[in-house]
Amino acid sequence: MLNKDIIIERFQALQDDICQKLESLDGVGQFHQDLWERPEGGGGRTRIITGKHIEKGGVNFSAVHGEMPVKICKALGIEPTRFTATGVSIVLHPHNPHVPIIHMNVRYFETVSGLWWFGGGIDLTPHYVDPLLAKQFHMGLKVACDLHDDTYYPKFKKWADDYFYVKHRKETRGVGGIFFDRMQSDYGSKEENFDYVMEVGNSFVQLYSDQFLPNYEKPFTDREKAWQLHRRGRYVEFNLVWDRGTKFGLDTDGNIESILMSLPPVTHWTYRYPYNEREQETLDKLMKGIEWINYT
Amino acid sequence: MLNKDIIIERFQALQDDICQKLESLDGVGQFHQDLWERPEGGGGRTRIITGKHIEKGGVNFSAVHGEMPVKICKALGIEPTRFTATGVSIVLHPHNPHVPIIHMNVRYFETVSGLWWFGGGIDLTPHYVDPLLAKQFHMGLKVACDLHDDTYYPKFKKWADDYFYVKHRKETRGVGGIFFDRMQSDYGSKEENFDYVMEVGNSFVQLYSDQFLPNYEKPFTDREKAWQLHRRGRYVEFNLVWDRGTKFGLDTDGNIESILMSLPPVTHWTYRYPYNEREQETLDKLMKGIEWINYT
Numbered sequence: 001m002l003n004k005d006i007i008i009e010r011f012q013a014l015q016d017d018i019c020q021k022l023e024s025l026d027g028v029g030q031f032h033q034d035l036w037e038r039p040e041g042g043g044g045r046t047r048i049i050t051g052k053h054i055e056k057g058g059v060n061f062s063a064v065h066g067e068m069p070v071k072i073c074k075a076l077g078i079e080p081t082r083f084t085a086t087g088v089s090i091v092l093h094p095h096n097p098h099v100p101i102i103h104m105n106v107r108y109f110e111t112v113s114g115l116w117w118f119g120g121g122i123d124l125t126p127h128y129v130d131p132l133l134a135k136q137f138h139m140g141l142k143v144a145c146d147l148h149d150d151t152y153y154p155k156f157k158k159w160a161d162d163y164f165y166v167k168h169r170k171e172t173r174g175v176g177g178i179f180f181d182r183m184q185s186d187y188g189s190k191e192e193n194f195d196y197v198m199e200v201g202n203s204f205v206q207l208y209s210d211q212f213l214p215n216y217e218k219p220f221t222d223r224e225k226a227w228q229l230h231r232r233g234r235y236v237e238f239n240l241v242w243d244r245g246t247k248f249g250l251d252t253d254g255n256i257e258s259i260l261m262s263l264p265p266v267t268h269w270t271y272r273y274p275y276n277e278r279e280q281e282t283l284d285k286l287m288k289g290i291e292w293i294n295y296t
Numbered sequence: 297m298l299n300k301d302i303i304i305e306r307f308q309a310l311q312d313d314i315c316q317k318l319e320s321l322d323g324v325g326q327f328h329q330d331l332w333e334r335p336e337g338g339g340g341r342t343r344i345i346t347g348k349h350i351e352k353g354g355v356n357f358s359a360v361h362g363e364m365p366v367k368i369c370k371a372l373g374i375e376p377t378r379f380t381a382t383g384v385s386i387v388l389h390p391h392n393p394h395v396p397i398i399h400m401n402v403r404y405f406e407t408v409s410g411l412w413w414f415g416g417g418i419d420l421t422p423h424y425v426d427p428l429l430a431k432q433f434h435m436g437l438k439v440a441c442d443l444h445d446d447t448y449y450p451k452f453k454k455w456a457d458d459y460f461y462v463k464h465r466k467e468t469r470g471v472g473g474i475f476f477d478r479m480q481s482d483y484g485s486k487e488e489n490f491d492y493v494m495e496v497g498n499s500f501v502q503l504y505s506d507q508f509l510p511n512y513e514k515p516f517t518d519r520e521k522a523w524q525l526h527r528r529g530r531y532v533e534f535n536l537v538w539d540r541g542t543k544f545g546l547d548t549d550g551n552i553e554s555i556l557m558s559l560p561p562v563t564h565w566t567y568r569y570p571y572n573e574r575e576q577e578t579l580d581k582l583m584k585g586i587e588w589i590n591y592t
Contacts, residue, residue, distance in 0.1 A: 034568070048567045057558060123405070168546040240536035250464040250537060263529070263565035271354070271424045271557050272330070291347070 002191050006062045007108050007139065008086045010194075012045070014106070014201045015061040015088050019047055022059065022092070023207040025212060028050035030066070036255050041066035042084075046258040053099070053216045058261030068111065069252065072282075078103070081113040082152060084296040087120075087149045090243075091262040092208070097228035098215040100126035101235060102134075102208050105245070106201045108194075118193045119181040120200055121156070122207065123164045125174030125235060127228045129285040134175040136210055138292040143179050144203040147186075148196040156180045161288040166238045171286035173238050203224065223276075230273050232264035239263065298487050304359045306490075308341070310382050310402070310497045311357040313533045315343055317501045318355065318388070321508060322347035327355065332551050338380075342489050342554040346561075349395070351513045353388040355556030364407065365548065377409040383416075383502045384497060385541075387558040388504070394511040395523035396422035396429075396470065397531060397557070398504050401541070404490075414489045415477040416496055417452070418503065421470030422532060423524045424574070424583040424590075427591045430471040432506055434588040437474050440499040444492040445484075452476045457584040462534045467538050467582035469534050488573035508590045528560035535559065 019031045029051020036266035037043035044062030051057065063086035073080055087107030094101070103123050110116035138157070145153035156178035163257050164173040177199070183193050239246050239262050275283065315327045325347020333339035340358030359382035371377055381411070392395070399419050406412035420433050441449035448556035460469040474496070479489050493571065535542050535558050545555035553575030571579065 046567075056567070057564075134314075168549075168552050229562075236532060237536060237556075241543075242532060247537075253464075256464050257568050258535075260565065261567050265565060266525075267563045267565070269352075269534075269556065269559035269561060269563070271352075272553050287389075 002194060004084050004086070004110055007194060010198060011055055011063070011086055011088050011106065011108075011201075012061055014198070015045065015047070015059055018088075018090065018201075018205055019049075019059050020207075022049065022054065022057065023051075025205075025209060026054045028052035028237070034258075036258065037127045037289075038064045038066070038255070040064075040102065044255065044258060046261065047220070048261060053095055053212070055093050055245065056261075056265040058090065058258075060089045060261065061090075062087060062255075062258070076115075077114065078111070078113065081111040081115075081130060083109065083111045085109045089262075090204065092218065094212070094233070096216050097127045097220050097224045100124045100211050100227070101232075101264075102211065104201070104204045106197045108197070116184065116190065117181070118183040118197045120197055120285070121160060121163070121177060121179035122200060122204060123160055123174060123177035123179070124207075124211065125231075126211075127231045129175055129226075129266040129282045133211055133214075133294040135295040137175065137207055138176065140203060140207045140210065141295060144199050145178065145196075147199060148192070150195070151162055152180070153178065158289075161198045164238070165242070165288065166234055168241060169234060169237070171234070171283065172288060174286070175290070175292060176288075226268065227279055229264075229266055229268040230270060232267040233269045236263055236267055300382070300406055304491060306494060307382055307384050307402065307497075308357055309403075310362070311341065311343070311355055312492070313498075314384075314501055315345075315355050318350065319347075319523065321505060322350045324348035325350055325353075332553075332554065334360045334362070334551070336360075340551065340554060341556065342551070344557060349508070351389050351391040351393055352557075352561040354386065354554075356385045356554055356557065357385060358385075358551075358554070360384065360557065370418075373412075374407070374409060377407040377411075379407045380407065382407045385558075386500065387530070389492045389560045390508070390512065392512050392514060393423045393516050393520045394433050396420045396578075397528075397560075398500075398507065400497070400500045404493070409452060411485065411527070412480065413477070415491045416459045416493055417456060417459070417473060417475035418496060418500060419456055419470060419473035419475070420503075420507065421527075422507075422578070423520075423527045423580045425471055427581070427588065429507055429510075431591040433471065433473065435505060436499060436503045436506065438589060440495050441474065441492075443495060444488070444520040448476075448492070449474065454585075460534070461584065462506050462530055463538060465533070467530070467579065468584055469531065469580070471586070471588060478541070512557065513545075516584060518529040522564065523575055525560075525562055525564040526566060528563040529565045532559055532563055 017172035029049045031047040033045045042064035045151040047056040047059045065084040069085045090104040143155040160176040202210045325345045327343040330342045338360035343355045345353040361380040364379045399542040402416040438449040456472040456475035459475045
């Protein structure tokens with residue numbers, strides 16, 4: 001029967017598999033691993049790559065356990081209990097501004113008292129939005145979702161639009177993707193939910209390759225590089241101001257270097273960046289509710 | 297009698313005076329002004345400099361008014377009312393890593409229902425902590441405070457240690473300074489409080505010159521520049537994760553470009569930055585409770 005040890009093992013194997021394939025995609029860079037332990041129980045494997053084409057990437061696995069913080073028990077309306085939380089988190093910042101930033105997360109949570117759920121998501125942040133590549137990305141996500149339940153893609157796509165939103169800029173982080181949380185028995189058995197989550201995890205490298213391969217060798221201008229560095233600022237703003245996962249980690253004394261591996265290697269903030277027409281076109285597409293799969 | 301119009305006028309004059317003196321300090325850069333209006337009432341003058349020595353600086357004045365957001369009335373435990381808030385905010389990021397980042401803010405708030413208070417602060421963020429320069433900075437603040445009340449410096453110095461704290465890194469933002477808020481009649485008359493706040497504002501340029509002039513022409517290595525770009529990451533983390541002023545602005549739909557002028561022009565995040573001995577010496581001094589004025 002599916003239990004947390006199996007999930008932990010499968011998440012570790014997923015991390016291994018993704019790292020190996022990303023090294024092959026980059027061609028030069030290799031992941032450097034840091035093992036860490038959490039004083040209260042559990043730990044993780046943080047893997048960072050500084051590659052030829054992936055300027056900075058992190059593929060992190062963690063599995064932590066211990067007493068649930070009282071504050072969180074109260075927020076969930078449950079009695080004090082012990083918990084296990086495990087997951088794989090990825091953020092890749094490419095050198096080439098024509099390659100999008102990508103993020104993926106799959107996670108599982110359970111308490112000794114019997115509560116459990118899955119969560120996760122993948123979203124894409126192109127520096128220049130290419131509607132055909134956005135469509136391809138969303139088609140890939142839809143295929144992975146439909147294999148399990150054809151209500152998932154529309155529901156989780158909308159959830160991503162709402163979640164990956166830089167509220168103070170009134171713009172989405174990128175072209176979205178899928179986001180889901182608290183996936184419990186109302187979504188199916190634990191086994192079914194886990195199969196879906198692994199489907200998402202296993203789809204990651206193909207989805208990224210489809211964005212990476214057509215673009216990573218494209219020539220780019222200084223202006224395009226500057227635009228990338230500027231857009232990375234929005235990525236930082238989202239992660240530090242709005243991302244609940246990051247905030248939870250910072251509030252609860254998580255492994256800071258591991259949590260903040262998502263921040264870009266080099267970032268520019270320019271007061272009132274002077275957008276050109278092509279940059280404005282991208283900004284105009286950073287909105288909720290675009291049905292990328294219908295793009296023609 | 298002192299009223300909000302006089303305070304607004306004096307804050308505007310303070311902005312003018314500081315901008316003029318900073319231009320003279322930089323020698324080349326000039327402030328570019330953006331006037332903005334708040335749909336609900338009031339507006340501001342955002343002034344940005346991209347100088348020869350001040351890589352990116354903002355000296356902002358604003359005076360806004362209107363109905364108090366219901367949420368804030370509730371938080372303050374008061375009936376719905378109209379408010380006016382005005383202030384001057386400064387952040388300067390120098391080119392030279394031997395020159396510290398500096399921040400200053402003075403502010404005044406009142407409601408039609410008769411509530412009023414002042415607030416403000418100055419704090420210094422050296423990329424390399426020089427205890428003698430930190431001492432000089434704190435001595436200058438103490439002198440300005442003692443002219444009004446000799447309990448202010450020790451009280452507001454401690455408040456700054458607690459406020460300018462990057463909690464998730466367990467380090468102070470820099471060598472601190474002073475911070476004060478809700479300065480009401482328990483601190484003296486409105487006139488006395490305002491005199492103190494203007495003293496703080498008027499001390500800014502001298503305090504900064506004392507840091508800037510001995511350092512702005514010092515040669516620096518690539519390693520020192522890289523360290524500066526790394527340390528700026530902590531500045532971003534503080535402002536986006538912990539700074540209440542920034543969060544308030546982002547939550548309440550403030551002038552985003554003006555609020556985020558505090559973010560550095562170029563910032564690096566490196567996973568597990570490999571500190572050398574001299575960098576570690578600075579990190580060791582980023583703690584609360586150091587009595588810089590006693591340094592010998």
